[in-house]
Amino acid sequence: LDTQAAAVEETMTPVYAKTEGVHQALLRNLIDQVLNRLNGEMLQEYVPESLLNKHGFPNLQQAIQMLHHPSPDISLEQLEQCRHPAQQRMIFEELLAHQLSLMSVRQRVKKEEAVPLPLDLTQLDVFKQRLDFDLTPAQQTVIAEILQDLAKASPMMRLLQGDVGSGKTVVAACAVLAALGSKKQAAIMAPTEILAEQLFENFCNWFSAKDCVLLTGKDKGRLRQSKLEAIKQAKVHVIVGTHALFQGDVEFNELSLIIVDEQHRFGVHQRLALKDKGRFNGTIPHQLIMTATPIPRSLAMTAYADLDYSVIDALPSGRKPVSTVVVSEQRRQEVLGRVAGACASGEQAYWVCTLVEESEALQCQAAEETASLLQQALPELSIGLVHGRMKQQQKNTVVDNFKQGDINLLVATTVIEVGVDVPNASLMVIENAERLGLAQLHQLRGRVGRGLKQSACVLMYSSPLSERGKQRLAILRETSSGFVIAQKDLEMRGPGELLGTRQTGLMQMRIADIVRDESWLNEVSSASRYILQNHPDRVRPLIRRWLGRADRYGAV
Numbered sequence: 222l223d224t225q226a227a228a229v230e231e232t233m234t235p236v237y238a239k240t241e242g243v244h245q246a247l248l249r250n251l252i253d254q255v256l257n258r259l260n261g262e263m264l265q266e267y268v269p270e271s272l273l274n275k276h277g278f279p280n281l282q283q284a285i286q287m288l289h290h291p292s293p294d295i296s297l298e299q300l301e302q303c304r305h306p307a308q309q310r311m312i313f314e315e316l317l318a319h320q321l322s323l324m325s326v327r328q329r330v331k332k333e334e335a336v337p338l339p340l341d342l343t344q345l346d347v348f349k350q351r352l353d354f355d356l357t358p359a360q361q362t363v364i365a366e367i368l369q370d371l372a373k374a375s376p377m378m379r380l381l382q383g384d385v386g387s388g389k390t391v392v393a394a395c396a397v398l399a400a401l402g403s404k405k406q407a408a409i410m411a412p413t414e415i416l417a418e419q420l421f422e423n424f425c426n427w428f429s430a431k432d433c434v435l436l437t438g439k440d441k442g443r444l445r446q447s448k449l450e451a452i453k454q455a456k457v458h459v460i461v462g463t464h465a466l467f468q469g470d471v472e473f474n475e476l477s478l479i480i481v482d483e484q485h486r487f488g489v490h491q492r493l494a495l496k497d498k499g500r501f502n503g504t505i506p507h508q509l510i511m512t513a514t515p516i517p518r519s520l521a522m523t524a525y526a527d528l529d530y531s532v533i534d535a536l537p538s539g540r541k542p543v544s545t546v547v548v549s550e551q552r553r554q555e556v557l558g559r560v561a562g563a564c565a566s567g568e569q570a571y572w573v574c575t576l577v578e579e580s581e582a583l584q585c586q587a588a589e590e591t592a593s594l595l596q597q598a599l600p601e602l603s604i605g606l607v608h609g610r611m612k613q614q615q616k617n618t619v620v621d622n623f624k625q626g627d628i629n630l631l632v633a634t635t636v637i638e639v640g641v642d643v644p645n646a647s648l649m650v651i652e653n654a655e656r657l658g659l660a661q662l663h664q665l666r667g668r669v670g671r672g673l674k675q676s677a678c679v680l681m682y683s684s685p686l687s688e689r690g691k692q693r694l695a696i697l698r699e700t701s702s703g704f705v706i707a708q709k710d711l712e713m714r715g716p717g718e719l720l721g722t723r724q725t726g727l728m729q730m731r732i733a734d735i736v737r738d739e740s741w742l743n744e745v746s747s748a749s750r751y752i753l754q755n756h757p758d759r760v761r762p763l764i765r766r767w768l769g770r771a772d773r774y775g776a777v
């Protein structure tokens with residue numbers, strides 16, 4: 222704030238964020254004109270008086286006045302930290318609008334009907350006996366929560382959160398089992414073809430392979446037609462795929478359950494679009510959204526206010542934390558020696574090329590070059606390569622060969638970030654680790670440490686690395702808890718990065734900042750419920766004021 226000017230005026234003079242070519246004086250003048258023209262509707266107070274009083278907030282008109290013409294006795298420090306009641310009130314209202322938007326989506330969906338999918342417990346027992354491990358108590362708990370939801374005639378809308386390797390797939394399978402028990406279809410959507418393929422394999426093992434189909438963008442022509450036909454005729458009930466699942470020509474036959482794996486890769490819209498595909502006889506499918514992004518609870522409550530929340534909070538026993546080291550690129554030679562040593566003793570390793578280049582084509586080229594350099598340096602090893610531009614068939618072959626143990630070292634771009642499950646792989650090297658987010662590094666690291674062997678992860682950075690960069694990587698060395706990492710990532714980078722840019726519609730707020738204003742989140746969610754109950758007529762205008770007419774969540 223321009224305090225010099227304030228000394229001679231009755232109020233302080235605001236200094237606005239500069240826009241190129243627009244001077245402060247002009248901006249002030251324009252804003253004053255706008256303020257003078259604000260009409261009744263624009264200044265209409267939608268926050269109930271009881272809430273204003275409870276928090277000592279000024280009303281909207283007073284708040285706007287105060288923000289644009291702050292009185293001289295105001296605390297600058299308070300203003301700078303957005304702690305002035307006028308600012309807090311705007312923050313509160315914005316958070317409220319976002320929350321109400323998601324809650325009204327939820328209300329609308331919950332009013333719809335779904336086909337109840339009760340599961341006979343003996344069927345569940347038979348299924349459990351087919352597994353080659355015992356379910357952990359954490360898995361049993363969330364399975365019970367899900368089965369309870371599925372037995373109802375109201376659509377399940379549940380988020381299942383579980384760290385990488387916590388065993389979400391088998392939980393999803395139990396939900397699928399419930400759909401199969403009622404002879405209805407279930408669709409499982411994964412963000413990449415490799416992951417879809419792997420889920421498909423799991424389901425083929427656990428259910429009748431004849432009852433499962435895999436549908437991805439790679440299916441063309443007659444093959445695709447015959448798969449679509451099988452889906453439409455209900456010759457298959459377990460339908461696994463990528464986003465190809467909600468393309469126009471896919472017709473389901475009594476789709477009763479949708480599972481979205483690794484939700485952070487999809488936008489809110491995509492999952493809701495699939496829901497509408499599943500409409501039949503006046504019902505919509507149950508929805509289970511799975512994510513490995515460990516979101517702090519307060520943030521989850523806000524970002525997924527439309528969903529119930531289950532969490533697998535413990536890994537299967539016997540897993541050893543991956544020991545992580547941070548080394549400079551200059552020690553590449555040592556790292557190569559380590560890879561050679563591991564492979565010589567029958568272990569397998571990943572070499573992850575992070576995406577230094579902007580374009581996918583260049584990234585893949587870089588990975589190709591890395592692979593051939595590694596082959597020169599380590600001629601005795603069998604080295605494979607996977608990247609996003611390879612044909613699905615090729616990718617599958619390489620990943621299969623790696624699984625079979627025919628490949629010692631798999632060079633990959635971050636396409637392997639999600640899902641790939643090769644327990645014998647016990648070493649991972651990540652190049653340019655400093656360029657990735659902590660959550661993403663944690664995901665990558667989750668590819669090792671799946672077997673009984675002690676696994677290791679080498680985070681290689683290119684020098685020089687800033688102090689802050691070192692601190693970030695050190696967090697990974699110090700903890701293997703996805704939750705701790707997520708919390709740190711959140712503090713260091715903000716929620717947009719954590720949740721993935723694609724679904725940050727919610728997080729792009731004008732005044733509020735979900736991290737800074739975290740202490741409001743609980744209050745905002747109870748205030749939202751209060752408004753929905755007692756002032757339903759204010760919900761639309763509030764959403765409209767802050768999110769615009771194209772209410773991002775409500776529209777779908």
Ligand code: ADP
Pocket residue numbers: 354355356357360383384385386387388389390391513537538640642671
């Ligand atoms: P994520 O939650 O990351 O999707 P997955 O479902 O892929 O994890 O499971 C990771 C690995 O752990 C798989 O190999 C799976 O078979 C195994 N697994 C799952 N549940 C258990 C369990 N209760 N005990 C032992 N291993 C398990």
Ligand code: MG
Pocket residue numbers: 389390482640
């Ligand atoms: Mg998974």
